[in-house]
Amino acid sequence: MSPEQAPSVDLKDGFPRRIPGEAPALLARNVSKIFGTTKVLDDVTLAVMPGEVHGLLGANGSGKSTFIKTIAGLHDPEPGAELILYGQGAPLPMPAGGARRLGISFVHQHLALMPSLTVLENMLLNDLAVEQNFNIRWGKAKKQVAETFERFDIKIDPMTRVQDLAQSDRALIAICRAFEEVRLNAGAGRGILILDEPTPFLPKSGVDQLFSLVRSVVADGASVILVAHDIDEIREITDRATILRDGKLAGTVVSEQASHEDFIELIVGEKVTMFQSARTPDHSKPIAASVRKLRASPAENVSFDIREGEILGLTGLIGSGFDRVPEAIFGAQKDSDGTLEIGGQSFALNAMSPGKAMGQGVAFLPADRLGRAGIGTLSIAENMILPVMGDFRNLLGIDWGKINTHVFDMGRKYDIRPNRPYQDLKSLSGGNAQKVLMAKWLQTLPKLLMLDEPTQGVDVGARQKLFQAIDEASRKGSAVLVASTDAEQLAQICHRVLVFAKGQIVTELTGADITKDNISQETLRAHGTQTEPKQEVA
Numbered sequence: 001m002s003p004e005q006a007p008s009v010d011l012k013d014g015f016p017r018r019i020p021g022e023a024p025a026l027l028a029r030n031v032s033k034i035f036g037t038t039k040v041l042d043d044v045t046l047a048v049m050p051g052e053v054h055g056l057l058g059a060n061g062s063g064k065s066t067f068i069k070t071i072a073g074l075h076d077p078e079p080g081a082e083l084i085l086y087g088q089g090a091p092l093p094m095p096a097g098g099a100r101r102l103g104i105s106f107v108h109q110h111l112a113l114m115p116s117l118t119v120l121e122n123m124l125l126n127d128l129a130v131e132q133n134f135n136i137r138w139g140k141a142k143k144q145v146a147e148t149f150e151r152f153d154i155k156i157d158p159m160t161r162v163q164d165l166a167q168s169d170r171a172l173i174a175i176c177r178a179f180e181e182v183r184l185n186a187g188a189g190r191g192i193l194i195l196d197e198p199t200p201f202l203p204k205s206g207v208d209q210l211f212s213l214v215r216s217v218v219a220d221g222a223s224v225i226l227v228a229h230d231i232d233e234i235r236e237i238t239d240r241a242t243i244l245r246d247g248k249l250a251g252t253v254v255s256e257q258a259s260h261e262d263f264i265e266l267i268v269g270e271k272v273t274m275f276q277s278a279r280t281p282d283h284s285k286p287i288a289a290s291v292r293k294l295r296a297s298p299a300e301n302v303s304f305d306i307r308e309g310e311i312l313g314l315t316g317l318i319g320s321g322f323d324r325v326p327e328a329i330f331g332a333q334k335d336s337d338g339t340l341e342i343g344g345q346s347f348a349l350n351a352m353s354p355g356k357a358m359g360q361g362v363a364f365l366p367a368d369r370l371g372r373a374g375i376g377t378l379s380i381a382e383n384m385i386l387p388v389m390g391d392f393r394n395l396l397g398i399d400w401g402k403i404n405t406h407v408f409d410m411g412r413k414y415d416i417r418p419n420r421p422y423q424d425l426k427s428l429s430g431g432n433a434q435k436v437l438m439a440k441w442l443q444t445l446p447k448l449l450m451l452d453e454p455t456q457g458v459d460v461g462a463r464q465k466l467f468q469a470i471d472e473a474s475r476k477g478s479a480v481l482v483a484s485t486d487a488e489q490l491a492q493i494c495h496r497v498l499v500f501a502k503g504q505i506v507t508e509l510t511g512a513d514i515t516k517d518n519i520s521q522e523t524l525r526a527h528g529t530q531t532e533p534k535q536e537v538a
């Protein structure tokens with residue numbers, strides 16, 4: 001945001017005002033929410049000014065999504081809550097469709113897209129909910145969506161089915177739909193766009209694209225609330241930020257006046273020691289797995305070895321093919337080719353299956369946590385216990401008492417909140433669900449553990465615990481393959497990082513060269529100046 005666009009800050013009452021006496025675009029006061037016996041929001045007040053980008057931060061389970069879903073009308077708040085938009089009282093509980101009519105649009109964590117419908121149908125989903133299909137002029141709608149995509153520089157065919165899109169493209173569609181809604185429904189110079197963790201699925205270029213859209217929306221006078229875990233992103237794009245801790249307001253800060261450490265302390269409530277791996281691969285350890293001539297479009301002719309106890313990062317821009325590698329090794333990717341050597345045997349990847357891979361001690365945690373990685377309608381215990389169910393059989397069948405004790409201990413170890421083994425996975429906050437799924441695989445001590453974006457949506461404090469757990473698994477002998485676009489995460493945990501461009505490994509970083517800046521630079525450089533690919537890395 002340029003200085004003339006940025007709202008000036010009047011700290012007398014904590015609200016930045018562009019015009020003296022200007023009312024907040026959104027003022028939510030005294031919002032509380034109780035689920036069962038747990039108060040997950042406790043008297044939260046948030047004010048967002050016209051033209052402001054306001055960050056909303058907090059540890060996993062601190063209540064951010066619940067707060068947003070309350071504004072959206074998906075949850076009813078406890079009595080006493082108030083919502084005031086541009087100085088006018090608005091209904092709370094919010095009736096169905098009410099927020100949209102009042103010019104508030106949302107991108108929720110689950111994106112609210114229908115995978116079996118086309119991109120075009122998804123762009124019109126809210127209209128489809130209120131209009132008969134034949135009332136929609138499809139030709140005109142297709143043209144409008146094409147124009148919108150052009151304005152947002154999105155290169156996706158509107159007739160593609162959403163189920164065929166990468167997660168990052170799905171996020172762009174949901175974001176684009178919300179931006180359009182605000183523009184069309186709110187009226188000139190108004191509107192509130194609420195983005196609940198839109199960035200974890202986006203590559204760096206997508207984040208830049210999103211931020212330039214955010215800047216253009218607020219330059220027109222609309223306001224944006226952005227929920228994110230990435231403190232650097234929050235400091236880059238927001239004017240102010242509100243931090244929730246255990247459902248309560250921990251503070252509101254002017255973003256450029258708060259340091260990275262200030263944010264961490266407000267989020268966690270204490271200082272946090274950042275995890276850092278030793279970054280020294282042990283070359284004396286035997287090779288745990290060898291991948292040869294792997295092909296899984298766009299990955300092509302990829303070969304590398306991974307040693308026992310090694311944490312190997314795979315990275316690149318989205319579309320460079322690095323994220324296809326774990327899927328292909330696990331037999332979860334159709335039309336892949338090449339071989340995997342593990343445990344003294346060689347497996348053709350075109351005949352690989354998840355069952356075969358697991359039989360060889362290979363575990364894989366995909367990024368899609370409530371799609372392919374976990375089952376939302378099953379409990380924490382059922383999800384966590386699936387790969388080790390056999391250990392809990394006795395003569396009478398499955399010993400659920402023993403399972404609950406084990407899952408509770410794992411919950412304590414990985415800081416899963418709430419630590420209730422019988423609770424459905426889908427009722428956990430995004431980050432806590434991810435901790436359950438990580439624990440599920442870490443407990444099996446696999447020969448080869450493959451993680452796709454393992455700490456997506458996990459807060460800064462819990463991340464350090466997961467990094468320690470990954471490190472512990474590697475010290476016990478697991479070879480760990482981490483596919484991620486998160487350079488900071490890779491720099492914290494990896495012993496070696498392979499950078500991909502156009503389907504090939506083009507750079508290898510080891511030891512002290514593994515820094516956040518180096519990984520980001522190499523990723524961009526590899527994309528722009530790809531020369532001779534490295535065919536084989538050992």
Ligand SMILES: Nc1ncnc2c1ncn2[C@@H]1O[C@H](COP(=O)(O)OP(=O)(O)OP(=O)(O)O)[C@@H](O)[C@H]1O
Nearest residue numbers: 035040060061062063064065066427428429430431
């Ligand atoms: N429908 C529900 N039923 C019971 N508990 C719920 C429900 N929805 C949320 N919770 C609980 O409310 C608390 C706050 O969850 P919420 O999703 O708001 O956290 P969050 O701050 O958005 O976390 P994250 O960063 O992990 O997304 C969590 O303990 C969660 O388990």
